[in-house]
Amino acid sequence: MNGYPIGLHKWDLDTPALCLDAPALEQNISRMAKYFAERPASLRPHSKTHKCPTIAWMQLRAGAIGITCAKLAEAEVMAQAGIRDILIANQIVGIRKISRLVNLAAYSEVMVAVDDPANAEDLSAAAQAKGVRLRVLLEIDVGMGRCGVAPGEEALALARRVSELPGLCLEGIMGYEGHAVMIPDFEERRRVTEEAMAKLVSVRDLLEEKGIEVKIVSGGGTGTYTITGNYPGVTEVQAGSYATMDGQYRRVGIDFAPALTVVARVISVRGDRAIIDAGLKTLTPEFGMAEVVHPEGWELTRLSEEHGFLRRKGGPELHSGDPVELIPSHGCTTINLHDEYYVVRDDVVEAVWPIAARGCIR
Amino acid sequence: MNGYPIGLHKWDLDTPALCLDAPALEQNISRMAKYFAERPASLRPHSKTHKCPTIAWMQLRAGAIGITCAKLAEAEVMAQAGIRDILIANQIVGIRKISRLVNLAAYSEVMVAVDDPANAEDLSAAAQAKGVRLRVLLEIDVGMGRCGVAPGEEALALARRVSELPGLCLEGIMGYEGHAVMIPDFEERRRVTEEAMAKLVSVRDLLEEKGIEVKIVSGGGTGTYTITGNYPGVTEVQAGSYATMDGQYRRVGIDFAPALTVVARVISVRGDRAIIDAGLKTLTPEFGMAEVVHPEGWELTRLSEEHGFLRRKGGPELHSGDPVELIPSHGCTTINLHDEYYVVRDDVVEAVWPIAARGCIR
Numbered sequence: 153m154n155g156y157p158i159g160l161h162k163w164d165l166d167t168p169a170l171c172l173d174a175p176a177l178e179q180n181i182s183r184m185a186k187y188f189a190e191r192p193a194s195l196r197p198h199s200k201t202h203k204c205p206t207i208a209w210m211q212l213r214a215g216a217i218g219i220t221c222a223k224l225a226e227a228e229v230m231a232q233a234g235i236r237d238i239l240i241a242n243q244i245v246g247i248r249k250i251s252r253l254v255n256l257a258a259y260s261e262v263m264v265a266v267d268d269p270a271n272a273e274d275l276s277a278a279a280q281a282k283g284v285r286l287r288v289l290l291e292i293d294v295g296m297g298r299c300g301v302a303p304g305e306e307a308l309a310l311a312r313r314v315s316e317l318p319g320l321c322l323e324g325i326m327g328y329e330g331h332a333v334m335i336p337d338f339e340e341r342r343r344v345t346e347e348a349m350a351k352l353v354s355v356r357d358l359l360e361e362k363g364i365e366v367k368i369v370s371g372g373g374t375g376t377y378t379i380t381g382n383y384p385g386v387t388e389v390q391a392g393s394y395a396t397m398d399g400q401y402r403r404v405g406i407d408f409a410p411a412l413t414v415v416a417r418v419i420s421v422r423g424d425r426a427i428i429d430a431g432l433k434t435l436t437p438e439f440g441m442a443e444v445v446h447p448e449g450w451e452l453t454r455l456s457e458e459h460g461f462l463r464r465k466g467g468p469e470l471h472s473g474d475p476v477e478l479i480p481s482h483g484c485t486t487i488n489l490h491d492e493y494y495v496v497r498d499d500v501v502e503a504v505w506p507i508a509a510r511g512c513i514r
Numbered sequence: 515m516n517g518y519p520i521g522l523h524k525w526d527l528d529t530p531a532l533c534l535d536a537p538a539l540e541q542n543i544s545r546m547a548k549y550f551a552e553r554p555a556s557l558r559p560h561s562k563t564h565k566c567p568t569i570a571w572m573q574l575r576a577g578a579i580g581i582t583c584a585k586l587a588e589a590e591v592m593a594q595a596g597i598r599d600i601l602i603a604n605q606i607v608g609i610r611k612i613s614r615l616v617n618l619a620a621y622s623e624v625m626v627a628v629d630d631p632a633n634a635e636d637l638s639a640a641a642q643a644k645g646v647r648l649r650v651l652l653e654i655d656v657g658m659g660r661c662g663v664a665p666g667e668e669a670l671a672l673a674r675r676v677s678e679l680p681g682l683c684l685e686g687i688m689g690y691e692g693h694a695v696m697i698p699d700f701e702e703r704r705r706v707t708e709e710a711m712a713k714l715v716s717v718r719d720l721l722e723e724k725g726i727e728v729k730i731v732s733g734g735g736t737g738t739y740t741i742t743g744n745y746p747g748v749t750e751v752q753a754g755s756y757a758t759m760d761g762q763y764r765r766v767g768i769d770f771a772p773a774l775t776v777v778a779r780v781i782s783v784r785g786d787r788a789i790i791d792a793g794l795k796t797l798t799p800e801f802g803m804a805e806v807v808h809p810e811g812w813e814l815t816r817l818s819e820e821h822g823f824l825r826r827k828g829g830p831e832l833h834s835g836d837p838v839e840l841i842p843s844h845g846c847t848t849i850n851l852h853d854e855y856y857v858v859r860d861d862v863v864e865a866v867w868p869i870a871a872r873g874c875i876r
Contacts, residue, residue, distance in 0.1 A: 166610040166876050200819065222820040242820065243781040245791075245835045248528040267782055268834045298821055299782035299789050330818070419605040420629055420661035427661050429607075432847050434875050437800055438817075455800075456692070457846055458562065458584040458604065459660055472630045473607045484819050485794050489850070491873055511853055511872075513796050514528050 157494060157501045163475035165501065167417040168430040170490040171477075172396065172505070174497045176411035177207070180395050183408070184377070185214035188389070193381045196220050196239060196370065198392025201484045203509035204493065205233030207395060220390045224249055224256070225512035231260040233508070239263045239289065239370065241326060241390060243271060243299060249514070250274055254282040263287040263368075265326060267301045269313045272320065279319030287323045288314055289368060292355050294327035294348035303351045304358070311359050324368030325359075327352040328390070333375030336404050345379040353385035374401055374408070398483035400439040410479050412487070413445065415494075416460065418474045424464035426450065428476050431458040435478065436485040442478035452478060519856060519863045525837035527863065529779040530792040532852040533839075534758065534867070536859045538773035539569070542757050545770070546739070547576035550751070555743045558582050558601060558732065560754025563846045565871035566855065567595030569757060582752045586611055586618070587874030593622040595870070601625045601651065601732065603688060603752060605661060607633055611876070616644040625649040625730075627688060629663045631675045634682065641681030649685045650676055651730060654717050656689035656710035665713045666720070673721050686730030687721070689714040690752070695737030698766050707741040715747035736763055736770070760845035762801040772841050774849070775807065777856075778822065780836045786826035788812065790838050793820040797840065798847040804840035814840060 162171050188195040197211045200222040208219050208230055218237030221227040227238045237260075244253045244264050256262050257279065266272050266288050279286040290311055293300030301307050307325070314322045329348035335341035349371060356366040372380030372389035381389045393401055396412040416430035432455050435442050441452040442460075449467020452460055462476065470476075480486035488510055495503040524533050550557040559573045562584040570581050570592055580599030583589040589600045599622075606615045606626050618624050619641065628634050628650050641648040654669055655662030663669050669687070676684045691710035697703035711733060718728040734742030734751035743751045755763055758774040778792035794817050797804050803814040804822075811829020814822055824838065832838075842848035850872055857865040 164610075166614075167608065168875055242791075243834070245781050246529065246779055248526075252528075271834050274835075293784075297787070298818070298823070417608055419607050422655075425659070429604075430875075432798070432800060433850050433873075436794070438794060456660070461660070472605070472633050473636075488795050489873065489875070511795075511851065513530055513792075513851070 157504065160501050162415050162494065162496050162499050162501060165415055165494055167415055167475070168434045169415045169494050170487065170492070171413045171415055172493040172495050173411045174495050174502065176409035177395060180397065180408045180411060181210050181214050184391065184394050185216070187377070188381065189215055191381055193386050194388045196388045196390055197395065198390045199226060199230060199509065201392040201487065202396055203487055203507045203512070204505055205230055205235065205508055206505045208235055209233070211395065217388060220392065223512050223514060224252055225514045226509040227262055228252070228256060229509040229512060231256055237261045241265055241328070243267060243291070244275070245271055250278045254278045254284050254286060257284040257286050258282060261287065263289055263323060265289050265291040265299070266314060267291040267299050267310070269310060272310070272314050272317055276317035276319045284319070285321050286319060288320050289324050289326045289370060290314065290322070292325055292327040292352055294329055294351045294371070296328060296330045298330065300327060303355045307355045308358055308362060311364050315364055322364065324366045324370065325352060325355050326370040328371060328373070329376055329380070330373070333373040334400065334404055338405065341376065342379050345376045346383065349380055349383040349386060353383070356385055374406055375404060393483055396483045396487070399443050399479050399481035402479070412480060412483050414442065414478045414480060416476045416478065418470050418472055418476060421470055421472060426462040426470040428460040428462060430460045430478070431455050433457060433489060435460070435480050436482050436489070438485065439481040442480050444476060444478050446475070446477040450476070519866065522863050524777050524856065524858050524861050524863060527777055527856060529777055529837070530796045531777045531856050532849065533775045533777055534855040534857050535773045536857050536864065538771035539757060542759065542770045542773060543572050543576050546753065546756050547578070550743065551577055553743055555748050556750045558750045558752055559757065560752045561588060561592060561871065563754040563849065564758055565849055565869045565874070566867055567592055567597065567870055568867045570597055571595070573757065579750060582754065585874050585876060586614055587876045588871040589624055590614070590618055591871040591874060593618055599623045603627055603690070605629060605633060612636055612640045616640045616646050616648060619646040619648050620644065623649065625651055625685060627651050627653040628676060629653045629661050629672070631672060634672070634676050634679055638679035638681045646681070647683050648681055650682050651686050651688045651732060652676065652684070654687055654689040654714055656691055656713045656733070658690060658692045660692065662689060665717045669717045670720055670724060673726050677726055684726065686728045686732065687714060687717050688732040690733060690735070691738055691742070692735070695735040696762065696766055700767065703738065704741050707738045708745065711742055711745040711748060715745070718747055736768055737766055755845055758845045758849070761805050761841050761843035764841070774842060774845050776804065776840045776842060778838045778840065780832050780834055780838060783832055783834060788824040788832040790822040790824060792822045792840070793817050795819060795851060797822070797842050798844050798851070800847065801843040804842050806838060806840050808837070808839040812838070
């Protein structure tokens with residue numbers, strides 16, 4: 153872990169290094185917490201972005217009602233760190249995973265998404281065998297076209313089935329407007345998000361009309377929290393990226409502070425081209441190139457496996473060994489490439505936090 | 515590590531799981547070894563792809579003269595596994611890394627690429643201080659436009675400088691024809707590769723004419739090994755992907771056996787669309803979508819962070835819980851997302867091998 157780095161200036165770190173600016177992180181967590189403190193909806197931050205129990209606990213202590221995970225293995229890590237109220241916002245299928253899930257349910261308040269009656273039956277059987285009560289949310293497809301049942305009759309039929317299955321406790325519904333969170337124009341984003349949340353809340357109305365209690369209505373992301381978080385009927389929002397932030401959310405105008413950067417180093421220079429020691433194994437490319445924030449006047453044009461290609465655009469000369477700092481375009485997948493955060497305050501490393509749920513894909 | 519999986523059928527693994535077919539791997543290693551056994555050039559397999567000392571040792575025992583690494587941290591892992599002759603085919607810059615490098619040189623025969631006189635001076639000073647002799651290859655830019663000095667006078671000047679620096683031992687030169695390895699048309703690939711190797715060998719000729727011995731001329735990759743491996747003057751080839759193979763090399767006609775797959779599981783189905791539990795944290799997208807090899811008649815159309823989208827193209831119906839097997843499009847970066855290989859023979863897991871150099875980006 154980078155040889156006792158506490159007290160080093162971030163540019164003296166062995167590179168590439170994933171850095172997290174502590175004041176920016178604290179400010180983001182506090183700002184989002186305040187937003188939800190003033191509203192009926194609560195915050196259940198998605199931990200798939202930061203993958204770090206330390207940050208999850210900061211969010212909980214600031215007022216979050218629980219956390220969200222994408223994978224069971226992430227939930228196991230968070231539970232081991234003492235976190236109890238955990239939503240796994242995905243289907244858990246297969247006998248090995250379901251067995252792990254009900255074991256986790258024995259020592260945490262885990263919830264899981266369901267969109268298939270056969271899967272619900274498997275969960276019920278395992279929960280009964282283990283003697284636990286497993287909390288369940290129905291996943292509703294609110295327009296993204298990924299997982300989830302359709303609003304209306306299909307949702308109602310599944311809700312009825314889940315309600316009658318022993319070992320399961322139907323807590324409510326969830327729906328993710330993933331097709332909306334990145335829409336650049338805010339008014340269009342609002343329109344698509346409200347359409348999605350209308351579908352979600354219509355399912356709540358239908359179920360309650362039929363006598364099925366819906367305590368939780370969960371949705372939302374960093375790109376839509378101001379919309380979802382104000383939508384009548386939504387009880388909690390799963391935003392995750394706001395804590396660390398990344399380039400893609402900056403591009404669509406989300407103004408949380410960029411806490412996450414990669415510090416890399418120039419390893420070769422030819423004229424107006426510099427090569428850094430950060431490639432596809434350090435920065436992910438699916439949302440475009442990372443933004444160079446130091447030095448100014450240089451641009452990342454391409455990533456190969458182990459190298460990044462910088463082009464000079466009016467910046468100072470670079471030399472072999474010079475540090476370069478970049479904001480990743482996609483925090484979630486970039487963080488997943490790293491084993492630890494170098495936590496920095498006033499540019500000096502003050503802590504190293506393990507990214508304990510990195511690689512937790514199962 | 516997936517709960518004592520030895521003896522399980524691969525489709526019963528907790529998913530997603532990175533699988534390696536042992537017979538295919540053995541066949542690939544043996545076939546490449548035979549190819550080089552019959553030629554003047556030797557094989558120095560690149561371990562940045564597999565990142566696994568177990569596989570590196572299989573390659574060495576089959577006849578490889580040493581291994582190649584991309585990063586110092588990978589070389590440290592390989593040296594800890596008892597491997598001595600290691601080329602780090604990159605520049606090592608920065609005081610912390612150089613200090614690690616000369617410490618590694620004290621218990622292995624590590625070689626490093628150099629393309630800058632100031633960096634060579636830093637390496638020399640550190641090697642002297644540590645009392646080791648550091649082996650060096652000059653990196654030549656053979657047309658890729660990444661790292662490396664230009665052939666001709668610039669190369670000669672750097673060779674002279676390195677030769678006179680205490681603590682350094684100039685062993686030869688290297689040049690990677692990365693701009694050629696993926697050219698789909700083989701004749702065009704041959705033309706570009708031969709042009710690159712002509713530049714590389716011209717540097718050897720120039721240096722030897724000036725009295726500087728060049729023992730090693732290193733280059734090549736899986737896409738070009740039949741060209742580079744036969745080019746007069748090239749002494750060793752750094753091919754790496756051939757052992758595990760991947761989709762991109764299959765697409766350009768490289769016919770090593772596809773040993774590497776990901777076994778995933780269907781978590782949600784709506785008509786002709788199935789969602790699997792493998793997304794961007796399990797499969798990398800920069801060379802396109804992974805190829806579905808089981809079941810036939812389904813296609814991967816899109817990856818989001820935690821999900822893969824399959825579309826039915828004549829295949830059988832899929833249900834929640836069904837296994838799906840895919841060949842990753844890019845082995846190097848996909849392997850880097852996983853902690854272990856599930857080694858399979860006749861579809862049954864026989865071993866779990868740690869991907870010990872995963873995440874070794876420094």
